[in-house]
Amino acid sequence: MRNVLILLKACLVSSIWSVVLLTQEKIMELLNQLRTGEIQELYVDNADFYDVRKVLVEQEDFKHFQGIAQRNGHVIYKYLEIPRS
Structure with a gap:
C-alpha cells in the first residue's frame, strides 16, 4: 500500500466525521x-x-x-529529488 496522507477539512475516518484544522504550523509539518x-x-x-x-x-x-491537479480543484503534491524547471 502506498504511503499517502489524505488531507481534508472534513474526512470520514471509521464512519466518524473529523475536522482537521489547518494552521500554518500543521501545513509546515505536512510539507516536512x-x-x-x-x-x-x-x-x-x-x-x-x-x-x-x-x-x-x-x-x-x-x-x-x-502539484498534480485533480478533478474538482483538488491537488496531489509530491516531492521531487530534482527541482522542476
Missing part, C-alpha cells in the same frame, strides 16, 4: 513529512488549496514540490 519521505503524496482538498499554497511558495525548495 513530504520533504523527508515520511509520506509520498499529500492530497489537498480544493477548500485548503490557497492556504497550503501560501505556505508552500515561501519554501526555499519550492521547485521540488510538484
Whole structure:
C-alpha cells in the first residue's frame, strides 16, 4: 500500500466525521513529512488549496514540490529529488 496522507477539512475516518484544522504550523509539518519521505503524496482538498499554497511558495525548495491537479480543484503534491524547471 502506498504511503499517502489524505488531507481534508472534513474526512470520514471509521464512519466518524473529523475536522482537521489547518494552521500554518500543521501545513509546515505536512510539507516536512513530504520533504523527508515520511509520506509520498499529500492530497489537498480544493477548500485548503490557497492556504497550503501560501505556505508552500515561501519554501526555499519550492521547485521540488510538484502539484498534480485533480478533478474538482483538488491537488496531489509530491516531492521531487530534482527541482522542476
